[in-house]
Amino acid sequence: MREVELLAPAGDLEKLKIAFIYGADAVYIGGEVFGMRSAAKNFSKEDMIEGVEFAHSMGKRVFVTVNIIPRSEDIDALTDYIKELSEIGVDAVIVSDAGVFNIVKKVDPNMEIHISTQASTSNYIAANFWYNQGAKRIVTAREMSFEETKQLRENTPEDMDIEAFIHGAMCMSYSGKCVISNYTTGRDANKGSCAQSCRWKYNLVEEKDGEYENVLDNEDYQFFFNTKDLCMIKYIPQIFDSGITSLKIEGRMKTAYYVATTVRAYRMAIDAYYKDPENWEFNPMWLDELKKGSHRDFSTGFFLDRPGKNSNNYESASYIRNYDFIGIVRDVLDDGYIIVEQRNKMSVNDDIEVIGPYKETMFTTILEMYNEDGEPIESAPHARQIVKMKLGIEVDKNYILRKPIIKG
Incomplete structure (x- = not known):
């Protein structure tokens, strides 16, 4: 049976070690620059060296996010940063910008490159384009269904990895391309500083004859951008069948406890499938474990069908903590x-x-x-x-x- 990779978030060195100890096959991390989660603690050069050494001692891998959308003024510093990552020996970099891709190829032609979900790859033509440029892995757009992913798999080379988010927070904007944070706070979401303005409480109004009227009369619907969290632990067989090779958990800003509980639950579900795929049954205990971490209400995102009105929580943006x-x-x-x-x-x-x-x-x-x-x-x-x-x-x-x- 084809094995899949369980890929965990790691916002700092403690979370990296916890992720591996609790069963992750790889982690994705951010350095102190050029990542999409600047509010996370992230890794200093010294911590990154220690983290990579710890991972490799266990036969695990470390990927580094370099997935911002850079400006020309960033290029010199970005080139130096890629050189540093190459020297540290990280296993891959995650990029979304063609310019960053070219810098990586120039600095270290042998470095493994993963195309970020920010690149919105949602069809096999785009996936093959990146593969032909030298990408090893495509992180698919979060807006893809199982059937679309399967079609992509059937029309791409076998040695191209397909990575997909299977758990965690969902973005209300297409593949994370959002400017609400820029507008409301001046914090650039596409350079790692998203303020999650979509989680705020809003009034939706419509102008009529120079006056503004509420479109939503019910105050319980004022969090209308607030998406539920993704949770696909009930669908392990479908994940395998679709051709996904790396199961990605969102949450570099979450706690070590979140990392441990989430990785542990998915590890148990995946290992149960390896043991007896024909008779695999969903164990409600796995979902109960996920609910014992901080979370929002769960949904299946785009995997089964286009999300409808039940994919958002309109009443509150608060996390559930039990x-x-x-x-x-x-x-x-x-x-x-x-x-x-x-x-x-x-x-x-x-x-x-x-x-x-x-x-x-x-x-x-x-x-x-x-x-x-x-x-x-x-x-x-x-x-x-x-x-x-x-x-x-x-x-x-x-x-x-x-x-x-x-x-x-």
Whole structure:
């Protein structure tokens, strides 16, 4: 069976390592310049070197986004940046602009190039054009269906990779080409500074005889640009059948907890398909796990059909959060205690859940906690507080602790 790549976002070095530990085959990252997510923490040169070394030690790969739409004034610095990426040994660069493509070919003819979703590749003629120029991979436009993707696959060379977003935030504009942020905030979405103005609350009005009347009388419909998140975990067989070779998760600005939970769920679903493709059945637990991370309501985007009115959330742009990420295991001691780095407040006697890579969700209770001076404590309220604790189960490094948010 053809294997697929599970491609995860990594906004910083911690997220990169978590992505690989929890089952990603590759990650995509941004440097400090020339990427489409300038608000993410992103990677310094030193972090990028460490991240690439960590990935290669595990037989994994690192792709770097260079997918802005540059101006002529950017060219000299961009050329130097490509040289730096080549020296670091990144596995591929993701580009959307023909000029950037040519710079990469000139600086390092052997560097693997992926054509970004920003290039809006939605047909096999365009895909073959990029392949003939030397591109190894096409990241398809997010507006493609399974059938359209299958047609593209059937009319392109077998050694050309097809990458598609299968989970995460959707853009209301075609393949991310949006200027609302530029207009409302002066932040250029096409140079990595999108303010997500589409998530804001608006009134839609129509001019009639010099007066403005509300088009939408119902106030519950004022978030009319606000798209739901994409989630395709129910459709793993269709993904394989369509010819997609890389399954991409959106979210370089999301937390390490989001990366871990999302990668872990899709890893389980994909591995279950590898094990028995003929009898693969969707496990509702995988979707439950995705819902335990911060998310919006889910949709299937364009994969099954053109989105209709149910593809947007008109009532609110807020994320749904049902669980708090409370800590990550940094060390396991010989005496049965563990060292945890706190991320949200936790207390003795809290009933919690623990997740680990390639493991089922575990349920336990915090039995004891001690501060760095070895003194017993009842709670850990301080950000990134280092805590020694005992749980009712055995865990390992990089396991994640979470607890339900009590509402009411």
